[in-house]
Amino acid sequence: MAGLGGQPVFIMSEDAERQTGEDAQENNINACKSVAKAVRTTLGPKGMDKMMVNSVGDLVVTNDGVTILDEMDLDHPAAKMMVEVAETQEEEVGDGTTTAVVLAGELLKQSEDLLDQEIHPTVITKGYRLAREKSNEVLDDIAEEVDLSDDEVLQRVAMTAMTGKSAETARDYLADIAVQAVKGVAEERENKFVVDRDMIKLEKNEGASVEDTELVNGVILNKEKVHGGMPEKVDEAKIALLDSPIEVRETETDAEINISDPGQMKNFVEQEEEQLKEMVESIDQAGANVVLCQKGIDDMAQHFLAKKGIYAVRRVSSGDMDKLAKATDANIVTSINEIESSDLGNAGTVEQRKVGGDSMTFVQDCPEAKSVSILIRGGTEHVVDEIERAMEDAIGGVSSALRNGRVVGGGGATEVELAQELRDYADSVGGREQLAINAFADALEIIPRTLAENAGFDPIDTLVDLRNKHDDGETWSGINVTSGKSEKLFDEGVVEPQQTKTQAVSSASEAAEMILRIDDVISASGMGDDDGAGGPPAGGPPGGPGGGMPGGMGGMM
Template identity: 60%
Template sequence: MVATQPIVILPENVKRYVGKEAQRMNILAGRVIAETVRSTLGPKGMDKMLVDDLGDIVVTNDGVTILKEMSVEHPAAKMLIEVAKTQEKEVGDGTTTAVVIAGELLRKAEELLDQNVHPTVIIKGYHLALNKAQEILKDIAIDVNPEDKEMLKKIAMTSLTGKGAEKARDKLGEIVVDAVTTVVDENGKVDKDLIKIEKKEGASVDETELIKGVVIDKERVNPQMPKKVENAKIALLNCPIEVKETETDAKINITDPAKMIEFIEQEEKMIKDMVDQIKASGANVVFCQKGIDDLAQHYLAKAGILAVRRVKKSDMEKLAKATGANIITNIKDLTPEDLGEAGVVSEEKVAGDAMIFVRECKDPKAVTILVRGTTEHIVDEVARAIEDAIGVVACTIEDGKIVAGGGATEVELAMRLRDYADTVSGREQLAVRGFADALEVIPRTLAENAGLDAIEMMVNLRAKHANEGSAAYGLNVFTGEIENMVEKGVVEPLRVKTQAIQSAAEAAEMLLRIDDVIAAEKLEGKDKKGGSEDFGGEDTNL
């Protein structure tokens, strides 16, 4: 008998996991990620402190921030983090919900794999359940008038509850609704980039304010300039107010001292002409994206014009939207028609830094929320909460549909999906049931995080939904009672739920499809990374 030589296809430093081993490894990674953020869910969720390798600290309970800041090695875990990032980009809130549901779907899939149900059967069942869930969501959604500011405020406050901004949620809810409704375009769409969030510590969260205009973290270029300009006529320049250098390298030889004086005078005249041009247009405030020459500053100050230089491009665009000004690339083209208007432009000190406030714009299509807080970490967390609230209010205005919060929607979905499962033949029925059970992780987690008896709460919730025939009954975590969430004002945009469930299901399906993981070892090797090359098995490095 001839001894056969083993054939080596993959190089030595490559690890391979096949079949059930690969699936279990990916499922475990997904579940670990979900468990990490699960305790932050809901109004009673806890916070996480994240410290990076430079020692910078982030304290937050915002799911996507936690996952972005975590240093994750495992490829399957990274895929789940993408779910949170997509949720954040599309709707701005519900990131924790999406990841927790994905983790629970993977847990249910693992139970089915243990019963020898094939992954493709589970995937098909999940797909059927997802389509049915989207149908049910449309059916139980409640129509709202995008102009109903009271309802929009409730939606904003639901999003703000449980975050660092909770104690000032009444005021912040109003600010967010006011900001979003101001920047809605004629098609009913909201460009969230037009709401600028400027952060400054040193005051309480209650002092957060909405400026119907733009706040710029700069100061006037010259102390001789006026600090405050009323009835401002604003010029936006995308060109420097200084002598242009020649395009090519040039050398000027001056042999006569008189010529030198003439040359300097000519430069001064060019700068004076530029300032005269600005003055002639009627502008009394100038925002310049480029530099402003010292001499130009002197002439502008003499003319009583407030000028700011090196303003960011994004801020220039917001100023244009807020004041109605046109951004000019050549001072010679500046006309009175290009100027924007604002009631008052002033330089004010905030937390020891000078900032330029452009207020009282007539019809601003860009606004600024100046976020305050006692410390840097509080300001950052309040700003994150406000961003989430802006996202949900924008969704509601665009779609005009909401669903009940407090776990009510998930319990109703689970109940109806179980009924639907009875109509599905074959083993897919098990997967549909698994999907229904997985959705209940949301109300169960809300109860656990509030220190309530999760089993008792789930039994009461199911009974209420079965007997009352209403999809609005959810868990009031503050009282521990089952109440009508719509009447209580605990509501969320339909899009937050549809996107969260869809992202979670698709991520779970993608991970279940993988039956072979081929991974090259990290270049650093074992010595530096302590086992990072083996991202599977018991020692899952996350």
């Protein structure tokens, strides 16, 4: 920068890198397209899996979009924004992460042509915003209603979410578990269903078949009883939840105890035992026959509890304590000496069972359970992990369908219908914005195109056939990935929550708009000094798109 008398004035460190204008836009768009390309082949029932190996050799095999992006450890700042799209989709809906990322990448790809035509990024972002708002209106018009009594539709939503994952072989059975789990925690408030997904606990253990997965109306604790003399099973359990230790409290101040003879030592030990015995007596008098403690239980206290026939577990996590309180209707007690029978919760049985070599505590058959657990089984650790991700998607999809009360068709049907409506809408919009709206419509069709490609069918022929069906008024006509034909998949069980689509369109559009408005990228000095992959290189991405991302990702593109 020129200063007085032509003397340059430096406002940034010499090590800092800066990209401006078209170079910055091109680099950001290429990075985001690379991320979308990396996950694109995982979309749909015929999508492929990715094998992710981290620096210490841990292995993940999955086709779950958000898991892949988390494991990729991206460095490029624009690429990280694509990860945020997936994470937002996962948090809000629980499914549709790959759709959101692929759509965001395609919106940016379509914007390249518009930028080449000298259309200003502000005009493109305005057109995308109008298209997003119109898409949400259309989704509200075409969506079908669903409620808690529609078990068949909810099961279809769960099965659609699991299709293409390892759980597909037992998806009918698993979908029923997912629906029952969500219905078990759903609460109606002000004519709307509220589903707290945190109240559905997934516990996994390898060593059996997928069909051995089970739903428990209560909570499964990966803990065993603290003393061998305690009962293995307690029927009609009265449960005390404690968040204080069953131990002798240490004094708050530093103190010394001088013991001069064995008699004093004996008295001291007896006093400690008496304190522990009083604690156990308080629990017993309240009527509890099961104690679940968030903190420690002294060895002597364990002995006294066992003599009373009380089943006890220690070091229960705070999250599990909340679930137990919801499931058993118990109060979490802080002061053991003040425990009353009204604080106790109820369960049909509490028992210790051996599951795949591990001892677990099952708190089940709770009469008013508002917390449930799913014990996921599978042959190997990697299978169990992938089934867990599939169940999370299914639970997220069913929860979203209930919360929103609306569902739409899958198989690309919704995206093609939105594209048709947007093209009609673009004709009514004046100015260059209509070009951006048409580009948005073209981008939406990346979903059916990708579904066709991943299934081995010609994407152009498939898309033409779909467009013709939608022109004839078949709103839910989507691609059958088995036959390659356009069919009314909604009637055949390919159903998704409306929120999956609204969130994917909104997140992808907003991310694309934000990236398009960036015309200056300044990388601080020292970024990427270790491996040279920290920030966007000054001359654009070397050797292809996605500059600035780790080399380990190259094999996935």
